[in-house]
Amino acid sequence: MAIKFPSVEFFQELARRMEAKSAEFEKLGFCDTVMGVRVEGDTSHLYALTFDVFECSNVREISHAGDVELDFTLAAPRALWREMFESIQKHGQPEPGYTLNSLSHVGDRMEVVYDDPEGHDKFYRFMATLQAFVDLASDLEIEWV
Amino acid sequence: MSYYGSTDFSYNSDFNLRIRDIKKGNLDFGWLDNTRDKVEIRRRDARRGLALSDCEVGPYSIENSPEIVRDNRGLAPRGAILAEGSDQPDLGPTLNRKTDVWGYRVQSYWEEAMSRQWNVTTDVPWQDMDKYEIPDEVELAFCQLCTLLSEVEMIATDLPAKWSHHMNSYFQEVKGFIATQCVDEARHAEVFRKRALANGVGLLRASVRGEHALKGILEADSYSEGSVFLHVLGEGFILTLFRSSEFISPTPVEQRMFQLVMQDEARHVSYGLQHLRYLMDNCPEIRPQINGFLDEAERHLTGLFNPDQLESMIVLGGKGTSPECIKRGIEVVGAFQGKQIQEYFQRADRAGLPERRDRSPLLELQERMIGMIQAS
Numbered sequence: 362m363a364i365k366f367p368s369v370e371f372f373q374e375l376a377r378r379m380e381a382k383s384a385e386f387e388k389l390g391f392c393d394t395v396m397g398v399r400v401e402g403d404t405s406h407l408y409a410l411t412f413d414v415f416e417c418s419n420v421r422e423i424s425h426a427g428d429v430e431l432d433f434t435l436a437a438p439r440a441l442w443r444e445m446f447e448s449i450q451k452h453g454q455p456e457p458g459y460t461l462n463s464l465s466h467v468g469d470r471m472e473v474v475y476d477d478p479e480g481h482d483k484f485y486r487f488m489a490t491l492q493a494f495v496d497l498a499s500d501l502e503i504e505w506v
Numbered sequence: 507m508s509y510y511g512s513t514d515f516s517y518n519s520d521f522n523l524r525i526r527d528i529k530k531g532n533l534d535f536g537w538l539d540n541t542r543d544k545v546e547i548r549r550r551d552a553r554r555g556l557a558l559s560d561c562e563v564g565p566y567s568i569e570n571s572p573e574i575v576r577d578n579r580g581l582a583p584r585g586a587i588l589a590e591g592s593d594q595p596d597l598g599p600t601l602n603r604k605t606d607v608w609g610y611r612v613q614s615y616w617e618e619a620m621s622r623q624w625n626v627t628t629d630v631p632w633q634d635m636d637k638y639e640i641p642d643e644v645e646l647a648f649c650q651l652c653t654l655l656s657e658v659e660m661i662a663t664d665l666p667a668k669w670s671h672h673m674n675s676y677f678q679e680v681k682g683f684i685a686t687q688c689v690d691e692a693r694h695a696e697v698f699r700k701r702a703l704a705n706g707v708g709l710l711r712a713s714v715r716g717e718h719a720l721k722g723i724l725e726a727d728s729y730s731e732g733s734v735f736l737h738v739l740g741e742g743f744i745l746t747l748f749r750s751s752e753f754i755s756p757t758p759v760e761q762r763m764f765q766l767v768m769q770d771e772a773r774h775v776s777y778g779l780q781h782l783r784y785l786m787d788n789c790p791e792i793r794p795q796i797n798g799f800l801d802e803a804e805r806h807l808t809g810l811f812n813p814d815q816l817e818s819m820i821v822l823g824g825k826g827t828s829p830e831c832i833k834r835g836i837e838v839v840g841a842f843q844g845k846q847i848q849e850y851f852q853r854a855d856r857a858g859l860p861e862r863r864d865r866s867p868l869l870e871l872q873e874r875m876i877g878m879i880q881a882s
Binding site: 389390391393414415454457460462463466467468477478479481482483485486487488489492 | 551553554614617618621622623745749750752753755757758761764765766768769771772773775776779780838841842845849852853855856
């Protein structure tokens with residue numbers, strides 16, 4: 362059954378898959394951060410994903426960034442998120458221009474929003490885990506809404 | 507041999523008689539005379555195993571240690587029972603104040619480092635390299651970049667190694683963390699060496715200017731100066747360089763390599779930032795010294811923007827050497843250099859040194875360098 366993007370259920374499914382592949386994520390190591398995902402469009406959505414040790418233990422949709430203490434937020438238009446996930450689905454991993462780092466580095470296609478540089482640095486400290494997390498969508502049936 | 511102990515135990519009759527006695531079964535259990543009260547250790551999160559923070563109790567806790575360690579100058583770990591009198595040898599630690607080395611959350615960085623180790627030989631998908639064709643000029647540029655990065659990683663291994671034995675052993679978490687940094691940096695030098703050689707081109711030109719900059723890190727007069735230069739300034743810049751290198755990597759193999767190295771680098775930056783913050787919070791009188799040091803260190807660092815490295819980054823950023831490619835490459839490199847400097851200023855702000863924005867020569871130097879390249 363297709364899962365809508367963007368939705369809480371979408372990220373919960375990735376969290377479930379992360380748990381199912383626990384050995385892979387345990388090898389990548391501890392990951393302790395609260396990441397925001399903002400999907401911008403006519404109706405924008407902001408999700409707070411709590412990564413705790415080896416799992417994504419909580420997924421919530423929040424109204425404002427201040428509702429939860431986010432270390433950093435990845436913000437991009439809905440179309441770009443779709444391009445990224447379609448690239449992952451096509452190749453099993455993102456094409457070079459569609460890794461989280463590449464999208465957010467030069468050109469600011471995906472913006473990294475943060476208040477505290479220490480929170481910002483967590484994006485890089487846990488990069489391999491966060492990339493592996495979004496890569497879990499590679500064979501997910503997605504309904505783009 | 508440069509150290510001869512005050513007692514030669516192999517010829518000490520009291521010692522030898524005692525050992526013989528023990529071997530006969532005559533134990534006196536004197537080592538249990540002064541045991542401490544038992545402590546209650548609680549594993550707060552079973553998924554993490556037994557964490558260092560779980561062991562922060564009673565006399566073992568850093569919180570219960572004095573700001574200046576005077577009683578221990580040997581190898582005793584914090585909480586161990588020291589011999590009475592002056593029997594414990596003096597190993598001459600010079601970093602005995604907590605502010606000399608400590609950083610907020612250093613225990614968690616050590617734990618994170620241990621759990622996020624990786625292996626160059628098996629965790630980079632070297633087997634995929636044959637799937638991709640890389641233009642010769644791009645491969646050459648990548649190998650030039652790998653050469654500079656190998657030099658950088660050498661100094662980042664040596665700096666923590668140089669200071670570790672100067673640290674009082676009561677600061678075990680810092681010694682442990684910088685030991686993981688040595689391993690991380692050695693691994694980075696390994697991965698860049700292997701990648702330079704993997705397609706046959708090999709290592710290219712070593713950097714004179716770059717090595718002068720790196721020498722400045724190694725020759726810092728104090729650990730805190732070395733740390734702010736290496737961890738906050740140098741590795742902060744290199745972290746952004748790694749991000750850029752992932753962005754301009756010719757294939758997913760190099761992207762994976764940079765995703766892994768950037769994690770380690772960001773952890774070192776975080777420790778450096780927390781050491782600087784701790785220092786500024788608890789030893790504010792050192793601010794003029796750190797600022798004076800950074801005035802010079804920031805000038806030194808521009809050596810890393812040497813022409814060989816800059817040109818190779820431009821070729822990689824533009825993915826070739828045609829005029830259009832070079833134009834694109836200059837834009838990419840200009841954008842990431844701007845980020846390097848801005849992110850450094852943000853970290854300096856966070857650590858309590860907002861004046862770096864006004865004092866630093868970095869912005870002017872960057873503008874001059876980009877202007878020169880555009881003019882040429």
